[in-house]
Amino acid sequence: MSHYITTHDAKGQSVYSNKTPTEPHTHLIPGGTLEILYSSHQFPPSLSTEADIDQYAHDRTHIMEGGICPPHGTAAAIVSFEPNAASVWHRTMSLDVMVILEGVTEAHLEGGEVRILKAGDSMVQPGTMHLWKNVTPGDGWAKAVAFASAIQQPFEIAGKTLGTEFKM
Template sequence: MSHYITTHDSTGQSVVSDKVPTVPHAHPIPGGRLEILYSSHDFPPSLETEKDIDQYAHDRTHGMENGICPSKGTAAAIVHIEPNAISAMHRTMSLDVMVIIEGVLEAHLEGGEVRTMRPGDSMVQRGTMHQWKNVTPNDGWAKAAGFSTAIQLPLVIAGKPLETEFRM
């Protein structure tokens, strides 16, 4: 799989950046791996310089201070989920869009709802507690594209301030 980020040369022409390798870096996560495709620490990011590309190059090898999505920025990733893996019930302080690419995933919500998702299906997580379960037939892997953006904090729902949370 190849990965490219575009930019502009000194004359303003579109070119592919040579600042990052063309192969995404895979970070191990419980039950799979995560390939960070892009991250910015500002929203909206400035594209007048390559500051965002430099920051992404750092993030992909050193990780980020706030998990996947920088606290004031954006991120895009491919999530690979092992056969039969079940994530922790969790909440992130970001707006996350997940699009299923391969396999079958169940999204379990804190309120008890379950949605079965197949390739092409999507879910927008708005700071909600959720859990992913790979139910792909024949012990298959599942893959999803994830897009995250920072949200206004604090997040207060029903009078209660919420934070990033993981329940095992």
């Protein structure tokens, strides 16, 4: 699988960037793998220079402590779940949009609700505690693309200030 980023040349014409490798960088995560497709450290990003590409060149090989999304930015990633694997329970300080690309997953919420998502299904997660489980028949992998945008903090719900959480 190849990954390309576009930019502009000295004449202002669109060209492919040569600052990042075209091969993805895969991170091992509990229950699967993660490939960071892009990240920005401010929203909206400044595109007048290639500072965003330079920052992404670093981010693609480093997972941030609170997840894939920088505290004031955005991110996109491919998440692959091993057969029958489950993620850890987690909440990130981001508004996440997940689109299932292949396989079948269960999305569990801390209130006990579960939804089945298949290829083409999507879910929006505004800072909610959740867990993903791969239930693809025949021991298949499941794959999703994730888009994340940082949220305003403090983040308060029902009188409680919420933050990033990972429950192993």
